[in-house]
Amino acid sequence: MSETDNNFAKKQYITFSLGQERYGIELKEGKEILLPPEITRVPHTPKYVKGVINLRGGVITVLDFKDILGIDNDAIYNEEDKRIIITNIAGIVSGFMVDQMQGILTFSSEDIETENKNEMNSEFIKGIYTEGSEVIPIIDLKRLISSRKEAI
Structure with a gap:
């Protein structure tokens, strides 16, 4: 593979903190990053559903990555650091609460190790970048969204 081909294969990933760990999703999956507006809680929804927000007249369901991935809420972050990543996966627009944004990394999908992903104890981890x-851990948003459609 030539260097040009290798550069072409590189993708960008949004990285963020959940508890004491850093996670990532593909940049193309994240459409917008928001300061959390007022979230309206919806009765009789799973714990991982934080509620809904109004985004330019549209109602968006906000999910908590930590509850979905089973991450302890032991890290202390300022409320001002929290963000909501708005995604649009297969036409389903939703928001995901994160503790703190970390930045954007660029690397090849070949750099994601998939063999040891089961050690992460989550069906929603696509692989691990070191x-x-x-x-x-790189989150598989397509799998996560398809498994949680009823709540969104």
């Missing part, structure tokens, strides 16, 4: 000594 940056130095840090392990960054």
Whole structure:
């Protein structure tokens, strides 16, 4: 593979903190990043549904990545650091609450290790990217959304 081909295969990933860990999703999956507006709780919904927000006249369901992925809420973040990542996966627009935005990384999908992803104990992890000594699980949003359609 030539260097040009290798550069073409690189993708960008949004990285963010959930608890004490850093996670990522493909940049193309994230449409917008918001400061959390007022979230209206919806009765009789699963714990991972934070509620709904009004985004330019549209109602968007906000989900909590930590509850979906089974992450302990032991890290302390300022409420001002929290963000909602708006996604549009297969026509389903939803928002995901994260503790803190970390930045954008660029790497090839070949750099994502898929063999040890089961160690992450989540069916929603597509693979693991390693940056130095840090392990960054990459979330499979398509799988996550398709499994949670009824709540969205």
